[in-house]
Amino acid sequence: MSRCAARAITFFAACLLTAAIGHAADAPYDLVIRNGHIVDGTGNPWFAGDVAIRGDRIVAIGKLPADAALRGFIDMHSHSDRLLLEDGHGQSKIRQGVTTEVLGEGSSAGPYQRELAPPTYPVRGRERTWTTLAGYFTALEESRMSVNVVSYVGLDNIWQSVMGKSFDRPTQEQLDAMKRLLDEALSDGAIGLSTMLMMPPGSLATTDDLVELATVVKRHGGLFSSHIRNEGTGVFDSVKEAISIGERSGVPVDIIHLKIADQQYWGRMLEIVTLIEEARRRGVDVQANVYPYTRGNNNLVTIIPPWAHEGGTPALIARLKDPALRERLRREIREGIPGWYNHYTAVGGDWSRMLISGKGLYEGLTMDRVLALRAQGKPSAPEPLDELFDILIEEGGSVPTVYAHHTDADMTLALAQPWCSVGSDGSAYAFEGALRRGNPHPRNFGTFPRVLGVYVRESHLLTLEDAIRKMTSLNANKIGLRDRGVIRVGAAADVTIFDAGRVIDKSTYT
Incomplete structure (x- = not known):
């Protein structure tokens, strides 16, 4: 899904007041971001310069010093699917520099077929309903969002569309019906299949079921993303299962919020990292993402x-x-x-x-x-x-x-791995109105500033360049976004501006 990138840039920069942004009277540009340290998302060292934008593209990069201007963040794990229809501003995301949301973890905004009834949502003053992901994408375009959106198709949707609320094992005919729905959703633009295997209906799928479904994803060049079956006492077997699905199907795998969420197993993240490293040496394309907190929601x-x-x-x-x-x-x-x-x-x-x-x-x-x-x-x-x-x-x-239920030591060990990126596991909430949500987990507002403030500036776990790569180009490469995730001439003009000496998360649990 597309949107007016330049509008989002000026909105975000105006909120943070961290760089001089102005219209260039003497150049054929719509917008010039001046006086910046540019971190381009590739992991290369920052460089001083300006970024000039025309329309929704970067058209020139020059030289000047000052605050940091960098690639707009890609939130690898977001739950804003329906919230963006209620309020397209995406306040809690755009204010922390997110310009692209990756939706659809386990459950997506389509398809709704057969046994799974479609929802109805108000979009710009009129009721809308849809049965396919294509219909959802159309509704999103009408809602005029401030962020870009890509989505997986959720296993829950295709499973319940065929099986309803039943816990019965699917027949081969029913599994074939799921594969057809998956194929349609991928043709509609889904970037891959995402599973939430901890609870029904996702937990009803066997490893063999998932491998068979992943073969459809393989034909489309998509990604298999998984909230693994067990993050506690079964975490090692669950990571092995995710690796096995990738190895047997040939599909790239991204493990959602990699963690050890049971005190009995705290301190054993190195064993999980070793499992993933060994698989990668065998040629299995398995990666992961994390959020920088020690509590889950x-x-x-x-x-x-x-x-x-x-x-x-x-x-x-x-x-x-x-x-x-x-x-x-x-x-x-x-x-x-x-x-x-x-x-x-x-x-x-x-x-x-x-x-x-x-x-x-x-x-x-x-x-x-x-x-x-x-x-x-x-x-x-x-x-x-x-x-x-x-x-x-x-x-x-x-x-x-x-x-x-997990520890900073385990989380930071995962975050430090070159194949591990950042995803908030949060939603596009607001400070007031319909999208104010009680005491939401601080990751909804603070994930990306926390990485920059705590794990770059304060603890030096990551360099600024590596942290930006984990929030931009690494995620773009995972999901196949070729014109986003790096600052270069010709790329989409998704740019985030912040003060590297002050950026920090301010959100708390209460």
């Missing part, structure tokens, strides 16, 4: 075992109300199920490491405080997991939650 409902989700949210809530099933749920949550990533055990059953991030009565509170509030006036402290079940029932099955 998901939902309280992910604490509920996968089998309880069959049939969708109404069926889940009915099971949560069933006293007999509650006993089973409590046991499986505390003890775990082989192969299931369990957020409860990942944080050691510590309620203080779960923070309610969505709007509502408990916004900004950790779960230990929520449980204490709910216990007030009761003769004895209630069973905590029963309280969790009740909260989910009261909130319609969804409570956005931040989990403190």
Whole structure:
């Protein structure tokens, strides 16, 4: 998807007030960015100069000193799919220098076929619905976004379009139907297939299913992107599975937010890095991305075992109300199920490491405080997991939650690898209005400034040039964007401007 790059540049620069930008009266340019240290996105050293823009293209690069002007950031992992239809300004992204969003992790804004009903959204004053990714892209164009957009097709969409809410194994005929939907979405412009294998319906797919689907991606020259099956006790097997899918299908693989999210396995990132390095030496094109924080953002409902989700949210809530099933749920949550990533055990059953991030009565509170509030006036402290079940029932099955489940040492070791890029795992939120979201994870507003401020300027984990490469050209190369990700004459004029001596994330968890 395209947009007016020059408009986004002036908007972002005006907000940060970090460089002199003006219209050149004496040159055939629409915009000149003066007095900059230019970091071109390739990893090469910065150089002093101006950047001149005509239309939506860079047409000249000159020489001058001052603040940093660099390639607009590409957010390799974003969840702004539907939010950009509500508000195309993309405030939380454009203000941190993001000019391209990569959408569609696990679940995408199409296709909606057969068993999966299409949504309806207001776009510029009128209701819009669509059944294909092409329809979604058309709606995005009408919404007039401030950012560029590319999207994967999500496994959840093609799986549920064929299988509905059933947990049955697909027949070969049904798998072939999924492959046809995947082929259509890739023809519509999807950059590849993305999977969320931690929860249903993605978790229902076997490795063989994923390899078969990946052969369709291979024909289109796309990318297989995966939120792996288990980031905790099964993290090593899950990384091996992602590598195996790439090796068997010949499709490039990008592992989403590579991390070790279970305290039992903290400190073992080097083993995962070694697995990936060994695969790369065998010729497997496997890479990864990370966000620069040690807490993840998901939902309280992910604490509920996968089998309880069959049939969708109404069926889940009915099971949560069933006293007999509650006993089973409590046991499986505390003890775990082989192969299931369990957020409860990942944080050691510590309620203080779960923070309610969505709007509502408990916004900004950790779960230990929520449980204490709910216990007030009761003769004895209630069973905590029963309280969790009740909260989910009261909130319609969804409570956005931040989990403190991985470490800075593991994250930075991954980030430092040359094949690891940056993706926020965030969304295009706003400070006010419909897109204000309670206490959202700080990555929604601060991912890219945090990399530059903390991991370049303060800790020196990365050079400025390498950090910019991880946020620009490395991501562009992964997804096949040939005219973005670097500053050069003829490239699209997606440019971010910032003060390298001051840039930092200001967002917090509460």
